[in-house]
Amino acid sequence: MKLWRQLSLFSLLFLFLLLTACQAKTASEEKQSDLAFTIVPESDIPDNLKTIIEGRKKHEFCLTYETEDMLYLAVGYGTQKTGGYSIQIPACYLTKSKIVLRTELIGPSEQDLVSKLESYPFVVIKTERIDLPVEFQ
Numbered sequence: 001m002k003l004w005r006q007l008s009l010f011s012l013l014f015l016f017l018l019l020t021a022c023q024a025k026t027a028s029e030e031k032q033s034d035l036a037f038t039i040v041p042e043s044d045i046p047d048n049l050k051t052i053i054e055g056r057k058k059h060e061f062c063l064t065y066e067t068e069d070m071l072y073l074a075v076g077y078g079t080q081k082t083g084g085y086s087i088q089i090p091a092c093y094l095t096k097s098k099i100v101l102r103t104e105l106i107g108p109s110e111q112d113l114v115s116k117l118e119s120y121p122f123v124v125i126k127t128e129r130i131d132l133p134v135e136f137q
Contacts, residue, residue, distance in 0.1 A: 031093045031100075037127040039089075040072065045124050049074065057120040062136035071129045075136060076122035077105045083115030084108030087123040091137075099130060102137040 045053070049065045049072055056063070058079050065072040075087065084107070091102040105121060108114045 040124040085121040
């Protein structure tokens with residue numbers, strides 16, 4: 001009986017420490033502020049970045065590209081069997097230690113008239129240059 005109590009107490013203590021450690025990590029990853037950004041039209045994408053995207057467009061990709069004062073974030077969803085896809089950006093924000101960019105691929109509805117040709121949906125955004133790592137979600 002005494003051993004059972006000690007094991008129970010030890011298990012509770014271990015669980016408490018585990019939960020506390022998880023909370024500490026989560027607190028440092030909390031959103032600090034939204035990050036202002038602009039979606040870049042394909043015609044305004046820097047030539048070097050266009051070349052990189054062209055080489056990767058058939059597969060999913062996430063990449064960053066920096067100029068002297070701007071940070072470009074690009075996300076591609078690879079080859080899709082038809083046209084009619086779009087990409088939404090539900091979140092782009094700063095934490096204490098990183099930039100977080102969340103994107104979602106939106107497919108065409110059954111009622112949409114779409115091209116039957118393969119497409120390569122991607123989005124490029126730009127923001128002020130910030131020296132933090134980027135987490136793509």
